[in-house]
Amino acid sequence: MDVQKVGVIGAGQMGNGIAHVMALSGFDVVLNDISQTALDNALAQIQKNLARQASRGKIEDAAVSAAMARISTSMQLADVGATDLVIEAATERETIKQAIFDDLLPHLQPHTILTSNTSSISITRLASRTDRPERFMGFHFMNPVPVMQLVELIRGIATDEDTFQTCQTVVEKLGKTAASAEDFPAFIVNRILMPMINEAVYTLYEGVGNVRSIDESMKLGANHPMGPLELADFIGLDTCLAIMNVLHDGLADTKYRPCPLLTKYVEAGWLGRKTQRGFYDYRGETPVPTR
């Protein structure tokens, strides 16, 4: 199938990044959210990121306005219906994603491929509640989307080959690389990355190091581009906790238990960069460790 029009549901950091790269690669995009503010912020962020790419000579100036012109926004799920490919990128909570699919299904064309950018939730289970499990799969981008090369493609138990090949072709058109992962909790990247981040929070919780020493150690000692706590703030602590809970429940192994300190930060509403406070406080000029 030839994908031309893409629907993106959820205009947070991932949704705006996905809309950005899709529009830049020539796809028409309908970006949906329940909040007009989120849609406005997403458009402003996309414009800013495209302008930065142009100022660094990565893309032509004309590509900025051309990409922006390909993106429309809507708070009505019905407007997402007339697309060839839908990528759901709303909050990492299964009930939210299920409700979105329930509301969206009556508006979809028969040929539309439905995908989720979920970091961890079972693709097979999400698919089973839709009318098209064979045309459903995981389409998992990495953050920040315009920069990261990888997209994990996850087949549910019923996903057909045509759906997989169509998504693989879209990834190639984006100039990115697809990795195929089986449908088990958190797939490949987060199965490995998130326990490392959780262990960093345990290291903080047990007083082995403080925020700065833990991050410096992993940056200078293991050549990670960001320390694990800085990365957790970047991803969103609510998303990190949700992924740990999926690993813990789905694999029924105590080695995946979320650190109580991670839970406490989320309960405080300290979700990282998106709320201006997490393991660092971002309200001043430079980030200040909170521990």
Ligand SMILES: CC(=O)CC(=O)SCCNC(=O)CCNC(=O)[C@H](O)C(C)(C)COP(=O)(O)OP(=O)(O)OC[C@H]1O[C@@H](n2cnc3c(N)ncnc32)[C@H](O)[C@@H]1OP(=O)(O)O
């Ligand atoms: C949770 C999940 O489900 C899965 C996940 O996504 S896990 C998270 C995966 N992501 C990571 O691990 C990211 C780790 N961090 C990094 O790779 C780097 O710190 C980084 C790429 C984010 C920033 O790199 P840096 O060298 O410190 O900063 P900087 O020089 O400012 O940026 C490098 C490039 O990225 C671009 N960039 C940085 N942040 C960006 C953003 N949010 N959006 C768009 N572009 C961005 C910059 O413009 C710059 O572009 P050029 O090379 O064209 O000049």
Ligand SMILES: NC(=O)C1=CN([C@@H]2O[C@H](COP(=O)(O)OP(=O)(O)OC[C@H]3O[C@@H](n4cnc5c(N)ncnc54)[C@H](OP(=O)(O)O)[C@@H]3O)[C@@H](O)[C@H]2O)C=CC1
């Ligand atoms: N953060 C990351 O590094 C990565 C995240 N992901 C996955 O991508 C998805 C989105 O994550 P991320 O962008 O970080 O999260 P954000 O919190 O930044 O954005 C989520 C957006 O979805 C919106 N939303 C919530 N409910 C609905 C709904 N019913 N309909 C439409 N929009 C809705 C939220 O609105 P409001 O704010 O009003 O609630 C918010 O704007 C998650 O599944 C996550 O696991 C995947 C790869 C990396």
